[in-house]
Amino acid sequence: MVISYALESIGYRFICQTDSSATVLIAKEYQPDLILLDILLPGLSGMDVVRHLKLEPLTCTIPVVAVTALASTEDRECILKTGFNDYISKPYMLEELEAIIRRELARKFTPYPALKLCQD
Numbered sequence: 692m693v694i695s696y697a698l699e700s701i702g703y704r705f706i707c708q709t710d711s712s713a714t715v716l717i718a719k720e721y722q723p724d725l726i727l728l729d730i731l732l733p734g735l736s737g738m739d740v741v742r743h744l745k746l747e748p749l750t751c752t753i754p755v756v757a758v759t760a761l762a763s764t765e766d767r768e769c770i771l772k773t774g775f776n777d778y779i780s781k782p783y784m785l786e787e788l789e790a791i792i793r794r795e796l797a798r799k800f801t802p803y804p805a806l807k808l809c810q811d
Contacts, residue, residue, distance in 0.1 A: 711735040730759040
């Protein structure tokens with residue numbers, strides 16, 4: 692609920708998915724630009740979901756950001772090793788969430804320099 696409000700307030704469109712077992716199917720169907728995924732979920736954990744996302748050809752390049760209360764250095768390292776592109780721990784500031792979203796989207800949509808296009 693909080694993350695939905697945060698995304699709405701900064702002008703992003705989003706799909707809210709509460710069934711972790713259907714996340715991969717939804718991601719394959721809608722091809723989102725970014726996925727914000729909690730780690731501690733009923734059923735499949737966020738760690739399991741990201742592993743499945745990274746194995747699927749249609750979803751393997753979608754950036755996935757962990758949103759979690761797990762905040763130790765070991766937790767962060769484990770989460771990033773699992774396949775998440777970035778990490779934000781709860782509670783977080785709206786500005787911090789927005790910065791992570793903008794950074795991940797900028798990485799995904801980095802334009803090619805004109806010289807590089809001409810060389811290809």
